[in-house]
Amino acid sequence: xxxxxxxxxxxLHGSITPCGAKNEALQVLCAVLLxxxxxxxxxxxDILDVNNLIQLLREMGVSVTxxxxxxxxxxxxxxxxxxxxSDAFRQRxxxxxxxxxxxxxxxxxxxxxxxxxxxxxxxxxxxxDTHFQGMLNLGAHFEYDKQLLAYTFSAPRGLxxxxxxxxxxxxxxxxxxxxxxxxxxxxxxIYNAACEPYLQQLCKMLNRMGARISGVGSNLLTIEGVDTLxxxxxxxxxxxxxxxxxxxxxxxTGSELTIKNVSYQDLGIIPEVxxxxxxxxxxxxDDIYISAQNSxxxxxxxxxxxxTVADAPWPGLTPxxxxxILVVATQARGSVLIHQKMFESRLFFVDKLIDMGAQIxxxxxxxxxxxxxxxxxxxxxxxxxxxxIRAGIAxxxxxxxxxxxxxxxxxxxxxxxxxxxxKRLNAIGACIRRED
Numbered sequence: 001x002x003x004x005x006x007x008x009x010x011x012l013h014g015s016i017t018p019c020g021a022k023n024e025a026l027q028v029l030c031a032v033l034l035x036x037x038x039x040x041x042x043x044x045x046d047i048l049d050v051n052n053l054i055q056l057l058r059e060m061g062v063s064v065t066x067x068x069x070x071x072x073x074x075x076x077x078x079x080x081x082x083x084x085x086s087d088a089f090r091q092r093x094x095x096x097x098x099x100x101x102x103x104x105x106x107x108x109x110x111x112x113x114x115x116x117x118x119x120x121x122x123x124x125x126x127x128x129d130t131h132f133q134g135m136l137n138l139g140a141h142f143e144y145d146k147q148l149l150a151y152t153f154s155a156p157r158g159l160x161x162x163x164x165x166x167x168x169x170x171x172x173x174x175x176x177x178x179x180x181x182x183x184x185x186x187x188x189x190i191y192n193a194a195c196e197p198y199l200q201q202l203c204k205m206l207n208r209m210g211a212r213i214s215g216v217g218s219n220l221l222t223i224e225g226v227d228t229l230x231x232x233x234x235x236x237x238x239x240x241x242x243x244x245x246x247x248x249x250x251x252x253t254g255s256e257l258t259i260k261n262v263s264y265q266d267l268g269i270i271p272e273v274x275x276x277x278x279x280x281x282x283x284x285x286d287d288i289y290i291s292a293q294n295s296x297x298x299x300x301x302x303x304x305x306x307x308t309v310a311d312a313p314w315p316g317l318t319p320x321x322x323x324x325i326l327v328v329a330t331q332a333r334g335s336v337l338i339h340q341k342m343f344e345s346r347l348f349f350v351d352k353l354i355d356m357g358a359q360i361x362x363x364x365x366x367x368x369x370x371x372x373x374x375x376x377x378x379x380x381x382x383x384x385x386x387x388x389i390r391a392g393i394a395x396x397x398x399x400x401x402x403x404x405x406x407x408x409x410x411x412x413x414x415x416x417x418x419x420x421x422x423k424r425l426n427a428i429g430a431c432i433r434r435e436d
Contacts, residue, residue: 037231130173161186298334
């Protein structure tokens with residue numbers, strides 16, 4: 001088990017470039033199973049979740065050839081079906097949340113898959129109903145084995161296109177259904193589909209492979225099934241969660257920082273949310289410039305009521321940044337209500353921030369009120385344990401602004417989503433040491 005030792009109070013300077021998007025990577029890596037031809041994917045981040053999925057693809061029989069740093073060619077011309085029926089496969093899936101998106105491609109290609117419940121962050125209930133109901137809508141049969149604790153999907157005659165209205169705009173659920181539908185017989189219409197940039201990237205990649213997906217970028221997707229898909233090349237977008245994390249780090253440490261090559265048009269409302277917290281976010285071509293600020297003022301609503309920052313389906317704010325925004329607010333001037341709608345356990349890490357001297361009222365599992373210190377009172381150092389990726393990076397940001405040395409345990413959670421984060425931050429002025 002590794003930990004970070006963080007000396008707070010250091011200002012950042014210079015520039016930093018976000019890595020490829022983790023959430024997009026997990027989707028498009030699963031999509032390589034839909035063709036027997038080579039697929040080259042570049043800008044892949046060197047993080048645990050992505051590396052574990054690549055290793056799982058190897059074990060499934062996919063040929064994986066490194067091209068250069070962050071780029072691999074995948075060829076799934078022959079899959080190990082015996083391994084796919086084994087306990088080893090189910091156990092591997094159980095340890096990786098992103099593996100749930102293997103269901104759609106494998107069901108489309110092999111017409112059967114047995115799958116164990118996936119793992120991932122412990123942030124409350126993360127139901128799979130949208131994934132499963134989508135497969136059932138496409139004509140798959142479903143069984144649950146209580147002894148194996150595994151789900152079996154089968155479609156002996158292949159999947160059949162249909163109309164479906166999703167009960168939630170799940171990103172991974174939509175991705176799974178899209179990947180299953182591209183090889184289905186007939187036309188599939190998905191209403192209330194997720195439309196995040198990473199889902200758009202998946203659809204564009206599949207279309208280059210020969211799929212027929214229309215409505216990309218909207219919540220109404222139409223997919224005309226085809227017989228086969230061919231190979232392609234694909235480059236990941238920069239990770240918007242890293243971009244938001246770096247904005248937060250610069251703001252809370254009063255630093256001047258340039259974030260390079262952010263794909264600004266794909267950030268949605270993220271820059272505006274930080275501006276509402278008083279952070280000066282300036283667009284410079286495809287870069288973001290954050291000026292050094294000794295104070296930042298949280299806006300109120302027009303009627304004078306307290307600002308509420310809440311997650312919402314795209315183009316609303318991604319829930320993955322609420323933990324970062326909450327920490328940034330602890331040193332702002334003013335108050336804000338953070339409303340985490342999707343996951344009921346994601347705000348439970350705030351007790352560690354309260355121990356550091358932050359003024360936070362946890363109203364319930366979904367809402368917290370933050371009263372900012374306006375940098376008049378520095379956070380105290382603390383010993384913390386990272387419960388998930390996003391809380392982990394929020395704790396790191398808090399420690400970087402604290403007056404003293406903090407320790408963060410269980411940082412393998414942070415490693416799941418952020419590539420070599422301490423080396424990259426130390427290069428721009430942070431003081432973070434990794435201990436094993």
